[in-house]
Every structure is written in C-alpha cells, then in structure tokens.
Amino acid sequence: MPKVKTNSSAKKRFKITGTGEITFQRAFKRHILTKKSKKRKRSLNKKGVVHHANQDFVKRLLRLK
Structure with a gap:
C-alpha cells in the first residue's frame, strides 16, 4: 500500500x-x-483559531483523523 500524503499547503498554513x-x-x-x-x-x-465547524476538515487535510 502507498503512503497517504499530508496536504502540503495545509501543513504550511496550520x-x-x-x-x-x-x-x-x-x-x-x-x-x-x-x-x-x-x-x-x-x-x-x-494567531487565529480554526472554528469547531471546520476542525474535522482541517484535521483530515493534516492526516490527524
């Protein structure tokens, strides 16, 4: 199985x-x-904090979920 990559733009922004x-x-x-x-x-x-409504989406981009 290939590795699942983290979204590169997300890891630079969050x-x-x-x-x-x-x-x-x-x-x-x-x-x-x-x-x-x-x-x-x-x-x-x-620093801004990601709203709880968007946290699942950002975590998925960062491969935390």
Missing part, C-alpha cells in the same frame, strides 16, 4: 497547539500596511 487547537496566521498583514491602523495591524498579529 499549527497544532499543545492543547489541541489548530491555529493559523491571519490574512491582510503582508503589504499595503500604511493605510491600515496600528490597532488593526496589532490585532492581525494574533
């Missing part, structure tokens, strides 16, 4: 915390930052 949450980096922080407020840029620094 990390699993010690408590089992799946986190990701928020969008809109790469360029055109001059027009965005400091408050908005600061909040984009924080």
Whole structure:
C-alpha cells in the first residue's frame, strides 16, 4: 500500500497547539500596511483559531483523523 500524503499547503498554513487547537496566521498583514491602523495591524498579529465547524476538515487535510 502507498503512503497517504499530508496536504502540503495545509501543513504550511496550520499549527497544532499543545492543547489541541489548530491555529493559523491571519490574512491582510503582508503589504499595503500604511493605510491600515496600528490597532488593526496589532490585532492581525494574533494567531487565529480554526472554528469547531471546520476542525474535522482541517484535521483530515493534516492526516490527524
């Protein structure tokens, strides 16, 4: 039997915390930052957590399920 491969794009985008949450980096922080407020840029620094409705799908991409 061939090995089942992990989705390469998913493994670059998601990390699993010690408590089992799946986190990701928020969008809109790469360029055109001059027009965005400091408050908005600061909040984009924080990691996002995958919603429980999508967790099964992301776990399947990462071959955790």
